[in-house]
Amino acid sequence: MTVSSAPGKVYLFGEHAVVYGEPAIPCAIQRRATVRVDPRSDGVTRVEAGDLTLDGFTVEYTQSVEDHPEIDVPEHLLSAATGYIDVALEQACNAVADPATGFDVAIESEIPLGAGLGSSAAVAVATIDAATRAMGTELPPERIAELAYRTEREVQDGQASRADTFCSTMGGAVRVEGDECRNIEAPELPFVIGFDGGAGETGELVAGVRKLRERFDFAAETIRAIGNLVRAGERAVERGDRRELGRLMNFNHGLLEALGVSSYTLDEMVWAARRAGADGAKLTGAGGGGCIVALGDGEQLLTALDATAVCVDAFQAELDRNGVRAEGA
Amino acid sequence: MTVSSAPGKVYLFGEHAVVYGEPAIPCAIQRRATVRVDPRSDGVTRVEAGDLTLDGFTVEYTQSVEDHPEIDVPEHLLSAATGYIDVALEQACNAVADPATGFDVAIESEIPLGAGLGSSAAVAVATIDAATRAMGTELPPERIAELAYRTEREVQDGQASRADTFCSTMGGAVRVEGDECRNIEAPELPFVIGFDGGAGETGELVAGVRKLRERFDFAAETIRAIGNLVRAGERAVERGDRRELGRLMNFNHGLLEALGVSSYTLDEMVWAARRAGADGAKLTGAGGGGCIVALGDGEQLLTALDATAVCVDAFQAELDRNGVRAEGA
Numbered sequence: 001m002t003v004s005s006a007p008g009k010v011y012l013f014g015e016h017a018v019v020y021g022e023p024a025i026p027c028a029i030q031r032r033a034t035v036r037v038d039p040r041s042d043g044v045t046r047v048e049a050g051d052l053t054l055d056g057f058t059v060e061y062t063q064s065v066e067d068h069p070e071i072d073v074p075e076h077l078l079s080a081a082t083g084y085i086d087v088a089l090e091q092a093c094n095a096v097a098d099p100a101t102g103f104d105v106a107i108e109s110e111i112p113l114g115a116g117l118g119s120s121a122a123v124a125v126a127t128i129d130a131a132t133r134a135m136g137t138e139l140p141p142e143r144i145a146e147l148a149y150r151t152e153r154e155v156q157d158g159q160a161s162r163a164d165t166f167c168s169t170m171g172g173a174v175r176v177e178g179d180e181c182r183n184i185e186a187p188e189l190p191f192v193i194g195f196d197g198g199a200g201e202t203g204e205l206v207a208g209v210r211k212l213r214e215r216f217d218f219a220a221e222t223i224r225a226i227g228n229l230v231r232a233g234e235r236a237v238e239r240g241d242r243r244e245l246g247r248l249m250n251f252n253h254g255l256l257e258a259l260g261v262s263s264y265t266l267d268e269m270v271w272a273a274r275r276a277g278a279d280g281a282k283l284t285g286a287g288g289g290g291c292i293v294a295l296g297d298g299e300q301l302l303t304a305l306d307a308t309a310v311c312v313d314a315f316q317a318e319l320d321r322n323g324v325r326a327e328g329a
Numbered sequence: 330m331t332v333s334s335a336p337g338k339v340y341l342f343g344e345h346a347v348v349y350g351e352p353a354i355p356c357a358i359q360r361r362a363t364v365r366v367d368p369r370s371d372g373v374t375r376v377e378a379g380d381l382t383l384d385g386f387t388v389e390y391t392q393s394v395e396d397h398p399e400i401d402v403p404e405h406l407l408s409a410a411t412g413y414i415d416v417a418l419e420q421a422c423n424a425v426a427d428p429a430t431g432f433d434v435a436i437e438s439e440i441p442l443g444a445g446l447g448s449s450a451a452v453a454v455a456t457i458d459a460a461t462r463a464m465g466t467e468l469p470p471e472r473i474a475e476l477a478y479r480t481e482r483e484v485q486d487g488q489a490s491r492a493d494t495f496c497s498t499m500g501g502a503v504r505v506e507g508d509e510c511r512n513i514e515a516p517e518l519p520f521v522i523g524f525d526g527g528a529g530e531t532g533e534l535v536a537g538v539r540k541l542r543e544r545f546d547f548a549a550e551t552i553r554a555i556g557n558l559v560r561a562g563e564r565a566v567e568r569g570d571r572r573e574l575g576r577l578m579n580f581n582h583g584l585l586e587a588l589g590v591s592s593y594t595l596d597e598m599v600w601a602a603r604r605a606g607a608d609g610a611k612l613t614g615a616g617g618g619g620c621i622v623a624l625g626d627g628e629q630l631l632t633a634l635d636a637t638a639v640c641v642d643a644f645q646a647e648l649d650r651n652g653v654r655a656e657g658a
Contacts, residue, residue, distance in 0.1 A: 212580075218557035221550055222584070228547035251541075254587025255551070258580045264600035271593035 002134035006125035008111035022227030023177040029317035033109040033122035037130040039100030092131035114199040116285020121164035145169040171323030187240030189319035194269040197312035200288020246279025253282035261287030265310040276304030331463035335454035337440035351556030352506040358646035362438040362451035366459040368429030421460035443528040445614020450493035474498040500652030516569030518648035523598040526641035529617020575608025582611035590616030594639040605633030
């Protein structure tokens with residue numbers, strides 16, 4: 001029995017603009033997906049998952065996720081989760097000398113699924129790490145990040161960012177620009193996350209921004225402004241200037257709002273956090289619904305988020321300096 | 330007895346950026362300040378005002394607003410209103426051959442005071458028109474706009490935009506860039522306005538944007554993006570493309586939010602209007618509190634705004650093609 005865990009992430013700055021070559025800064029958070037892998041020799045793969053969303057699910061399958069029995073999890077979330085595991089196991093098998101023919105896989109995740117917190121990347125990273133170790137091969141983190149990226153790319157029909165899988169593998173604060181990812185020095189970053197229980201349609205949201213950018217010079221300017229904001233944000237991270245980071249998060253949120261990717265639930269949570277004393281707050285990820293991230297200590301932000309009509313889950317999640325790691329079985 | 334009325338305005342696009350030479354498009358709305366003027370020969374000026382805010386007030390004074398008796402209106406609003414009337418009467422007297430030594434002035438206004446709807450400009454414009462006509466001189470509108478601008482500039486310690494007074498004098502949709510104001514062709518524009526009962530501190534808000542612009546290249550870019558958005562907005566106004574106007578209003582609101590001049594009350598009203606089917610919605614004026622303007626027909630928007638916890642007044646106010654005008658006594 002081999003167990004690995006890998007963290008989720010928030011975007012401190014730069015989502016959406018990163019698609020057009022601007023830099024972005026995702027940060028790993030202390031919320032993890034934990035994957036247990038046992039190789040089998042009978043060609044059967046069995047996946048058991050708890051807490052992938054608010055509910056858990058268990059599914060057994062041999063070849064394809066299409067065979068799974070009826071269970072109480074939205075179809076697209078289930079296919080998504082099992083899809084990532086399937087491909088991640090395949091990548092793991094390709095990376096070892098003596099691959100197994102099947103696996104028992106058990107996933108526990110503290111990261112809400114499809115909420116923009118990088119749950120799929122964390123699952124892919126932890127699965128690859130656990131599966132390769134279970135088959136007797138210790139891969140260097142760069143290789144795990146690469147295989148997890150390929151996993152996301154394959155599952156997401158060629159559309160994936162290296163940032164999520166790199167961030168989950170390496171931990172800490174990451175600077176991504178195009179295909180280049182590297183860790184940057186960061187201070188303690190106490191995040192509070194608010195989740196509205198929903199999820200935007202990432203593809204549609206990205207397409208919406210693309211359309212705006214093609215039609216309007218000022219939309220392209222807005223995207224470039226996000227890029228320059230990220231550059232200022234990078235300096236503020238390295239200086240450890242929390243107030244400045246908060247100010248930039250607020251500004252970034254407005255630019256995302258301009259690009260049409262916020263929602264009333266996200267805005268309500270953002271304002272609740274700001275009014276409760278957050279240094280700053282913004283949506284994180286593709287938007288349209290999902291999560292906001294606020295920078296600030298304490299119970300006050302949680303209480304304020306819980307008091308909104310729209311927040312179904314609020315939790316503290318510090319910057320996590322650890323990436324993927326082996327866990328005691 | 331001579332009576333004139335002049336309309337308030339909303340910013341369809343471009344507030345704040347207009348301070349830095351970008352174009353903006355204010356629009357006159359069918360909400361008016363009405364001023365009745367009777368010249369006196371005894372050196373006494375008596376001002377009576379109803380509905381300047383939610384309450385009305387009456388004040389009698391000879392030389393200065395400092396002499397006014399205790400009345401049930403916030404001090405700063407009272408000084409503001411009487412200050413504008415005082416200076417407007419002075420401007421009117423300078424513009425006629427045979428000035429009176431005092432006046433009876435009665436103001437009725439449908440425009441909430443200090444809410445960013447141009448109430449002071451409308452009062453100044455209507456006062457100058459009524460007072461000059463009462464003293465036997467019919468001024469051309471350009472001259473009224475100029476005198477009303479000087480009135481605002483004097484009362485506001487040298488800080489005034491020509492846009493508000495020009496828009497109130499001429500009516501319709503106005504394009505302003507620097508000191509140049511001109512009317513542009515516009516379709517029917519059914520606006521719905523939501524008022525949170527508050528008012529931002531215009532000076533502080535403008536100073537806040539200035540500071541951001543001086544510190545951050547991306548803030549300067551955001552302001553330039555607003556300018557380019559206004560140029561696109563101008564074409565959409567001339568084409569009469571309401572859906573496009575709504576889209577641009579939403580985008581403009583996000584850029585203003587990025588510049589830190591929105592508030593949770595304004596955002597809540599903006600989202601209420603959008604969710605009720607508005608083509609678009611944005612804050613109007615300096616922000617920080619005050620009013621939002623939504624583009625859309627019907628009761629639905631009013632109902633949605635009234636249903637929010639933060640809106641104290643919601644009303645329909647079409648684009649007004651008439652500027653200052655004489656009213657039956």
